[in-house]
Amino acid sequence: MIMVHPDLMNAYSYGTGAVVPTWNLFGLSIEAVGYQGTVLPVLVMSFFLAKLETQLHKITSSCLDNLTTPLISILVCGFITFLAVGPMLRTAGNLLAFGISWLYHSLGFIGGGLFGLFYAPIVLTGMHHSFIAIETQLLAEAAVTGGSFIFVTASMNNVAQGAAVLAVLATTKDTKLKSLCSASGISALLGITEPAMFGVNLKLKTPFYAAIIGSAVGSAYVAFHHVLAVALGAAGLPGFISIRPADWPHFAIGLALSMITAFVLTWILAKKPQSSQAGKIKAKAELNNIDDQTCVAPAEGTVKPIEESTDRTFREKLMGDGFVLFPENGQVCSPINAVVKFIFPTRHAIGLVREDGVEMLIHMGINTVSLNGAPFEIFVEEGQNVQAGQPLARMDLQQIRQAGCSEEICCLFTSPTAFSWTAQGAVAQAQPILTLGEKQ
Incomplete structure (x- = not known):
C-alpha cells in the first residue's frame, strides 16, 4: 500500500509536465511519486520484503517479533523503494519508451512490427505507462x-x-x-x-x-x-x-x-x-513390442505407489491396489494389453479387462467427475482391443487445475492381481513400470 499511498503524486501524472513533489532526507532529494500501474517495482520489492521479514523473524525475540518485524520491514523496504529500486526501474521504463520511439521512426514497418510484437510483454511489466510522456508530446x-x-x-x-x-x-x-x-x-x-x-x-x-x-x-x-x-x-x-x-x-x-x-x-x-503426439506414442508402443505381463506408464510424469495418491479412497486401496502417476502432459495411453470394458459417461475413467480376467480402472484426475467430461477427449470405444502404449484419451491439464482438481492418474487393479515394480519416480510415456502376475 505504501507504493500507491494517496499522499504520493499519482504515477499517471508523472512525465506530463506536472510539478513533482520531493522529500529532502539525509541530504537526498527523493521524488514522492507513486507506482500505480507498474509491476516490476512491486515484484522486486515484494521479493525483498519477504526475504527481509523471514530473516527478522529468525533473529528477533518472540516477545518483540509481532511489533518490530513489520515496522522494520516496511521502513527499510519503503526507504529502498523510493531511494533506489523504484526510480531505477521507472528510468528503465523511460529508456524503453524512448528506445521504441527511435526503433519505430528509424526502421519503418520493421520497427513497427517489432513494437507490435513486444507491446503485450511490455504491458505485462507495467512499463507501457512510460509511453504516456511520449504520446502526450506526439499529440501536442x-x-x-x-x-x-x-x-x-x-x-x-x-x-x-x-x-x-x-x-x-x-x-x-x-x-x-x-x-x-x-x-x-x-x-x-x-x-x-x-x-x-x-x-x-x-x-x-x-x-x-x-x-x-x-x-x-x-x-x-x-x-x-x-x-x-x-x-x-x-x-x-x-x-x-x-x-x-x-x-x-x-x-x-x-x-x-x-x-x-x-x-x-x-x-x-x-x-x-493432439494428433501428432498420439502418433508418436503409438509408434513408440509398437517399437517396444510390449507383452501381456508388462504394465507401462500411461503418461510421462512421476509414478508412485497408490498409497501416495491425494484421494483417500484410492490411497487406502478401497477399490484395489495399483499406482498413481502425476502427469507432465495430457496424453494418456493404455497401461496394458486389454479390451476396453467401459467408458464413464463423464469420460474421466476407463475400465480395461485382460483375457485372463485381470481388470484395471484408469481414473483421470481427482474429483473430475464434476467437470462433466469437459477436459477429456476419448480416442477408443467400448469393446475395442488396445495395446499397451496405445492412446486412450487426452486430458486438458490446464482446465483441470483451473477447476481446483488434481490431475493425477490413478490406475487400479480392481481384481486382485499380483505385480512387482520395475520402475518408479520419473518415467517416460509407455515405459514399463510393472510386471504382472495372474489374477488371484
Whole structure:
C-alpha cells in the first residue's frame, strides 16, 4: 500500500509536465511519486520484503517479533523503494519508451512490427505507462509529428488479444472457460485487454503467442502506411474516432490482419499437439513390442505407489491396489494389453479387462467427475482391443487445475492381481513400470 499511498503524486501524472513533489532526507532529494500501474517495482520489492521479514523473524525475540518485524520491514523496504529500486526501474521504463520511439521512426514497418510484437510483454511489466510522456508530446506536436503511433499499435495488440480469446472460445469444451472467453474477448476488442490477457491467454500460453504475432503483423502494416492517431481514445475497434480520417481504410485492414492472424494461429496451435503426439506414442508402443505381463506408464510424469495418491479412497486401496502417476502432459495411453470394458459417461475413467480376467480402472484426475467430461477427449470405444502404449484419451491439464482438481492418474487393479515394480519416480510415456502376475 505504501507504493500507491494517496499522499504520493499519482504515477499517471508523472512525465506530463506536472510539478513533482520531493522529500529532502539525509541530504537526498527523493521524488514522492507513486507506482500505480507498474509491476516490476512491486515484484522486486515484494521479493525483498519477504526475504527481509523471514530473516527478522529468525533473529528477533518472540516477545518483540509481532511489533518490530513489520515496522522494520516496511521502513527499510519503503526507504529502498523510493531511494533506489523504484526510480531505477521507472528510468528503465523511460529508456524503453524512448528506445521504441527511435526503433519505430528509424526502421519503418520493421520497427513497427517489432513494437507490435513486444507491446503485450511490455504491458505485462507495467512499463507501457512510460509511453504516456511520449504520446502526450506526439499529440501536442501533431502539426509536426502527424500524430501518435503508440495508440495505433495498442489497437493492433488489443484486437489480437481479443481474437485469440475468441479462438479459444470456439475450440474449448469447458463451459466455465467459454463464459470467461465470451466476456473478455469482446472486452479486449473494445480496448480493455486485462481480462483476456491475464485470465485466458497467458494461462493457456499458446493464445498469447498467437496474439503477439497477430499484433506484429497488423502493426507492421499500419507502420508501412504511416497510420497515426490524432487523439486518445479506446484502443481497439472504437479506435477509428482517434485516427486521421484519411487513414481509416489502412487502420481497418491492420485491425483485420491482427485479428485473423491471432485467431487462425490460436486455432491451429490448439488443434495441432493432439494428433501428432498420439502418433508418436503409438509408434513408440509398437517399437517396444510390449507383452501381456508388462504394465507401462500411461503418461510421462512421476509414478508412485497408490498409497501416495491425494484421494483417500484410492490411497487406502478401497477399490484395489495399483499406482498413481502425476502427469507432465495430457496424453494418456493404455497401461496394458486389454479390451476396453467401459467408458464413464463423464469420460474421466476407463475400465480395461485382460483375457485372463485381470481388470484395471484408469481414473483421470481427482474429483473430475464434476467437470462433466469437459477436459477429456476419448480416442477408443467400448469393446475395442488396445495395446499397451496405445492412446486412450487426452486430458486438458490446464482446465483441470483451473477447476481446483488434481490431475493425477490413478490406475487400479480392481481384481486382485499380483505385480512387482520395475520402475518408479520419473518415467517416460509407455515405459514399463510393472510386471504382472495372474489374477488371484
